[in-house]
Amino acid sequence: xxDDLWRPADQFPLGRMGxxxxxxxxxxxxxxxxxxxxxxxxxxxxxxxxxLDLTALDYDSDRQIAIMRDGGSVLPAxxxxxxxxxxxTASSDRNAPDTDTDVDSD
Amino acid sequence: xxxxxxxxxxxxxxxxxxxxVEELNRRDVELFRVDAAEFPQQLTFAAALTDDGWCGVxxxxxxxxxxxxxxxxxxxxPTSFVFPEGMSDAERRWANSEARLGFGxxxxxxxxxxxxxxxxxxxGFKPTQLRMAQRAGLRVPETIVTNDPGAVRNFxxxxxxxxxxxxxxxxxxxxxxxxxxxxxxVSKDDCDDPSxxxxxxxxxxxxxxxxxxxxxxxxxxxxxxxxxxSSPASYVDWRSDYESLSYAVTETPEPVKCAVTTLMNxxxxxxxxxxxxxxxxxxxxxxxxxxNGQWAWIEENTGLPIASAIADTLTGEAA
Numbered sequence: 001x002x003d004d005l006w007r008p009a010d011q012f013p014l015g016r017m018g019x020x021x022x023x024x025x026x027x028x029x030x031x032x033x034x035x036x037x038x039x040x041x042x043x044x045x046x047x048x049x050x051x052l053d054l055t056a057l058d059y060d061s062d063r064q065i066a067i068m069r070d071g072g073s074v075l076p077a078x079x080x081x082x083x084x085x086x087x088x089t090a091s092s093d094r095n096a097p098d099t100d101t102d103v104d105s106d
Numbered sequence: 107x108x109x110x111x112x113x114x115x116x117x118x119x120x121x122x123x124x125x126x127v128e129e130l131n132r133r134d135v136e137l138f139r140v141d142a143a144e145f146p147q148q149l150t151f152a153a154a155l156t157d158d159g160w161c162g163v164x165x166x167x168x169x170x171x172x173x174x175x176x177x178x179x180x181x182x183x184p185t186s187f188v189f190p191e192g193m194s195d196a197e198r199r200w201a202n203s204e205a206r207l208g209f210g211x212x213x214x215x216x217x218x219x220x221x222x223x224x225x226x227x228x229x230g231f232k233p234t235q236l237r238m239a240q241r242a243g244l245r246v247p248e249t250i251v252t253n254d255p256g257a258v259r260n261f262x263x264x265x266x267x268x269x270x271x272x273x274x275x276x277x278x279x280x281x282x283x284x285x286x287x288x289x290x291x292v293s294k295d296d297c298d299d300p301s302x303x304x305x306x307x308x309x310x311x312x313x314x315x316x317x318x319x320x321x322x323x324x325x326x327x328x329x330x331x332x333x334x335x336s337s338p339a340s341y342v343d344w345r346s347d348y349e350s351l352s353y354a355v356t357e358t359p360e361p362v363k364c365a366v367t368t369l370m371n372x373x374x375x376x377x378x379x380x381x382x383x384x385x386x387x388x389x390x391x392x393x394x395x396x397x398n399g400q401w402a403w404i405e406e407n408t409g410l411p412i413a414s415a416i417a418d419t420l421t422g423e424a425a
Contacts, residue, residue, distance in 0.1 A: 023282055024279040024280050026280055033304065034301060036299050036301040036307055037270060037305070038287065039296075040287050043285055064137055064139040076124060077119065078402065
């Protein structure tokens with residue numbers, strides 16, 4: 001009998017939902033039904049480096065990296081205008097934070 | 107050259123992966139970067155089972171990759187398959203399942219991953235990794251996983267100050283925004299809160315510490331960065347306030363190296379981003395291993411050559 005807790009598809013987490021932001025508008029439920037851990041929810045604060053301008057992002061198909069257009073210049077996105085990157089464990093550069101693991105794939 | 111192509115599976119916007127891509131470009135290594143979202147509409151594959159294993163190609167409009175040439179596969183952050191508009195929901199679900207088991211199944215049968223997604227999935231379970239770390243000889247905080255408020259109250263009575271941590275790192279999307287859940291000190295009054303019953307929770311003893319360490323391990327090479335916090339929030343969880351952090355390269359004690367090597371071997375991982383707390387007495391206490399964790403900001407802040415080490419591993423040039 002198949003074990004619903006451990007399907008083969010779950011073991012190969014291609015198809016993780018993610019990428020650019022997916023924001024849910026549903027409001028938190030009441031204290032009676034909101035799990036304890038969620039009382040510690042907080043705005044992500046990876047840094048004050050500023051948000052990336054997503055409209056300035058593009059993909060360089062030759063170099064196979066993301067690039068950012070800044071005026072007349074083109075920079076690799078990992079070295080964007082501040083000289084910083086968006087590679088921290090809770091990066092907010094895509095509106096939805098990055099995760100530090102892939103176990104929570106769909 | 108045969109066996110000299112690297113396959114990177116990730117979304118197009120992944121600056122951490124870009125570090126490795128640029129390093130491979132600098133080395134003039136053949137590279138095929140693809141996101142699962144490109145399948146099936148922009149990505150075609152065909153493979154046949156031969157005496158040498160699965161042989162075939164991945165193909166996009168711009169590139170072609172012979173599976174026989176792959177010397178390393180870097181699994182990062184792929185996003186979902188994208189199917190044509192017009193499919194019914196039932197058709198899309200079926201197609202998605204077939205794609206995962208067929209296309210994903212083919213990839214999973216290939217060698218030379220860092221890390222194989224099966225291993226990432228297994229290692230991502232905190233109860234698993236904590237037990238494996240303990241067995242490997244690392245000090246692990248006293249831990250309880252439960253949905254029983256009474257058990258938490260008793261645990262706090264036994265260990266004193268208690269910290270709560272989520273099992274996952276993804277946070278929650280609600281009320282029109284995305285928010286994180288950082289580790290937090292639990293007050294005594296909250297230790298038997300009825301809402302603990304509503305899902306699984308993880309509590310640990312609070313570890314007094316001088317600083318944290320992010321230890322990045324790449325195929326047996328250790329890159330350790332001490333992380334010093336200067337705010338109350340980041341002292342509890344350094345992810346909560348990056349601006350308050352400073353970094354310094356540090357040495358990993360030999361006993362910790364040995365134990366981490368055992369842990370990595372047990373979990374069959376070639377890459378890991380491990381978090382430790384270092385007590386005032388200098389003892390390293392294991393918090394977690396992130397089998398697909400971020401590392402580029404550590405390289406940026408310390409100069410540790412992690413991207414180069416990953417490139418070495420993917421091209422088979424590791425020492």
